[in-house]
Amino acid sequence: MQSFAYVNATSVDKVASLLGRTWDEAQVIAGGTDLVGELKEHLISPKRVVNLKTIPGLSYIRQDAVALRIGALTTIADIESNPIVQKQFAALSQAAMVIASPQIRNVGTIGGNICQRPRCWYYRSEDFPCLKKGGDRCYAVAGINRYHAIFGGGPSYIVHPSDSAPALMALNGRVKIMTSTGPKEVGMDDFFTLPETSVRRENILKPNEIITEIILPNPTPNAKSLYLKVRERQSIDFALVSVAAMLTVVNGVCQEARIVLGGVAPIPWRTPDAETFLRGKKISEAVANSAAEAALEGAKPMRDNAYKVTIAKALVRRAVMALG
Amino acid sequence: MQQKMKKVKVTIQERGEPKEIEIEVPDDGQVGWGDVTQMKHIGQHIPRLDGVAKVTGKAKYTYDINLPGLLYGKILRSAHPRARVVKIDASKAMARPGVKAVLLPDDVKGLFNKECRYAGQEVAAVAATSPDIAEDALALIDVQYEKLPFVVDVDDAMKPDAAQVYGDRKNVSDPRVREQGDVAAGFATADVVVEATYRCQVQTHVALETHGTVARWDGDKLTVWASTQGVFSVRDELAKYFNLPATQVRVITEYMGGGFGAKFGARPEGIIAALLAKKAGAPVKLMLSRKEEHLTTGNRPSSIQQVKIGAKKDGTLVAYQRSNYGTGGVAGGAGIPAGPYIYAVPNFRVEQRDVSTNAGAQAAQRAPGHPQASFGMESVMDELAEKLGIDPLELRKKNDPNKTRQKEYDIAAQKIGWERRNKTPGAGSGTKKRGMGIGSCTWGGGGSGTKAQVTINNDGSVEVKCGTQDIGTGTKTIIAIITAEEFGLSPQDIQVRIGDTDFPPSGGSGGSTTAASVSPAIKSTTMLAKQKLFEVVAPKLGAQPADLVARDGKVFVKSDPSKSVAWKQATAQLADGPITIQGEWVAGYSDTGVAGTQFVEVEVDTETGHVQMLKVVAVHDCGLVIDRLTAESQVNGGVLMGVGYALYEDRILDSPTGHMVNANLEDYKVVGAMEVPEIEAIFYDEPHRGVIGLGEPPVIPTAGAIANAIYNACGARVRELPITPDKVLTALAQTQRKEG
């Protein structure tokens, strides 16, 4: 990796001033499980790396009357083992449980997990100067795209790698961002960006902004959630496809549904058609099937990844049946 | 019964002088290990003696060697799959503070490549005061390449208009053919014929410790620490390259982190390390990265087998035909055993072609050729059984001429509960379905050519020196066990020193030959040493040497155990000083040829294509088991590597660019803890045959057995490895289409 200056941040207010106007100037590090890999493979070469771990008070899980608040530096392991999360925000605890490996969960943070960069193998190897790195083409188009997007692709076809992000989106989460002019809040639905708007980035964050907190509204009485993930290798692997879902079901009838697919698109992929279809329906095998069909309507598989459609349908079906 | 004996010559040390003597040893066929039921250590579960050192970090691997003034070497590698280096300018790199040596193609003969034939081939090298500076320096070397046409896909490489890997010859070798009987006539008598094509991917070795060397010159003497499977092979290659007498090169490998066949000889990186050290006038450590490991240090070649098999209604095989091609990258060697694997077929014809591609050269990998052959054969046997309506186990028993395996089938079937299996593949409701499958193997093993030296000191301490190396199989431990058994001591009492060319020579650890090479040498040498000791002790016990026994820390008279002396008292009587005996491998303690079978059970999620390994029953023979625990570990390791081969591992090259897309351990997926099934290792003990070898056999049957189990579970036949969820789903969809 290229040499860089290492700066310890000491307060949220001062972070913006340590960061830069471009990503080449400075990047933040939390647990470093993703950033260090990027540095070593020469994917990024910032002049400065700003350490967030030295900011006190950014690791917490607190619940008040309206919401659960999770500090950006909270480790995945802490989220996984938190009893409130397990009970009331099952999708998130189940997602946390299947992220990477125990070692990575012990140091990786929730802020870093939703801001982690893509795992596209062309992106991750310095041998391929692709669009996302400022190059002139997407190698996945003519290359091997079995792990790539079936929704929302073009001109880059990454899939968003985070397991926590679909869960947070299904749980109707928001992120708190520290900007150079003060804090702001954005819904998870509006945080991620498609490659057609920003091929080199995956979210709205500017180089001098950081996430400080995740906010999850307390679930309504009949809401239940879950996270299902299919991966090639159980020990450690990113999702081929995952689904995060929150359903409110009363007397067998679905009142409200939020279903988000992971591993299929450059962002966690909401399925509005399936959600609309489910509202007011009595949950049954047939309804679950139709919801799955609706969720995958419009999928555009590439040469090697049509199998993702099959898996995604199965997961949506299973999620609806499990929560119904 | 009179045992047949023969005389062999061995060298012993008498008062520091080597002396050749003749001794009598049991002859071939009649193994001299004696009655195993009386043994205290041999055949028991004994934890490896250096296990604690390894897990606590005390054991020092090549990677851990640090010397004063050590420099770090790195290799510049071709950035293109096929290119000519037209200009190379290293002036900026040389000017970089901390850079101590740079080697360019013109500096050294035959090492670097101006004609690069795969991405990752060696082009230049540097040594610097830190790994980071060395890496910086590589980036500062300015190379101009003339890019040339290339091909990395095996099927593309066979097309007539394909880019030629070697300009002067075709990519596809002429077929090597082996025939027996009359295939056409054979098929004409067949009631049932199955034809199918099976494909195996390229697998890389993924030893935990990467290849690497630390090289230090002291004047004209070269000392090298190498992560190698053969210290003497490294010594000989370096001595030859530097034109030095073998006595001037010493190679040390006290611990090494796996090789699986890819770590023989000095290899380019070893020679480069020594060259850099010479040029810089300082020791150099050169360890490869995981990426380099995937690209350049070897792999198991791919194999595409077009197979046709014919049988009579009753299952008797009558004809077999196979055309196999595969790529070992820029090297040949993609062959698989020439014939119908393990089964007897009167008429067969097999054809073999190597296909060159612009990819790193293959290297022997744990049972070269066999897992491929086994996967193809066991798959087609299963398809045949289905078509014949015969139980796959019965079909195997009918056509397998190997007597050992016949017994192993019964053991495995009973252990896994073969009768529980899905009678109709894919039957049953629900989305998770279970199935069982069979795969089998054959292997040679056996050994020779090892010398050893045993010292019994006056204080009773015992040291064994042998220039073998422990590649993770537990060689050190079995040396201690055999020595302890002979002397009536415990394995912990024995100081074993291996992995050094200053010790009596032994061969490389490959072909499952280490145990069968080393064990007889240790046995014969310790027998001689014991004999010497008995000669001294016998008069004092009023007995003949032949009447004495060493057991439980004592030397005593067999017919009257009360006449005894403690081991240490016995050794204290050595008036002439320590006994030092050099001995060597002798026939009569080892054999060759093993058989094995594995029955596996899996669960397939028919909606997601996920395959969960449940259980593997692995029944293998390896003659006399020296340490049951390390033997079981070999089986566990082999099975796991086989699971990786079957379900996950795949070296994937990108056709448009010629680069590997998964040269890491994230997308090149080896098994992790959650992929480990319950493994039951069972040994079909044949102690009368002596030591044979077990390193390779357990990796062979697994993939075929898994493919068959998947079919049995869900009714989908996947004919291509690795069997990832996408392939399972595609095969299931095809099956449903056929049914629907």
Ligand SMILES: Cc1cc2nc3c(=O)[nH]c(=O)nc-3n(C[C@H](O)[C@H](O)[C@H](O)COP(=O)(O)OP(=O)(O)OC[C@H]3O[C@@H](n4cnc5c(N)ncnc54)[C@H](O)[C@@H]3O)c2cc1C
């Ligand atoms: C081998 C491996 C397997 C993995 N498998 C999975 C998996 O299965 N599922 C999954 O979801 N993840 C997986 N990951 C990703 C892992 O979970 C993330 O690397 C981790 O959660 C990131 O947290 P971190 O604190 O280490 O982030 P860092 O590495 O410190 O940062 C990651 C990125 O986020 C930015 N960043 C960090 N914190 C903030 C913040 N507060 N505000 C703004 N930007 C920030 C950094 O600048 C950087 O770009 C895997 C990672 C590895 C290495």
Ligand code: SF4
């Ligand atoms: S999918 Fe995106 S990251 Fe991958 S090669 Fe294409 S542009 Fe690069």
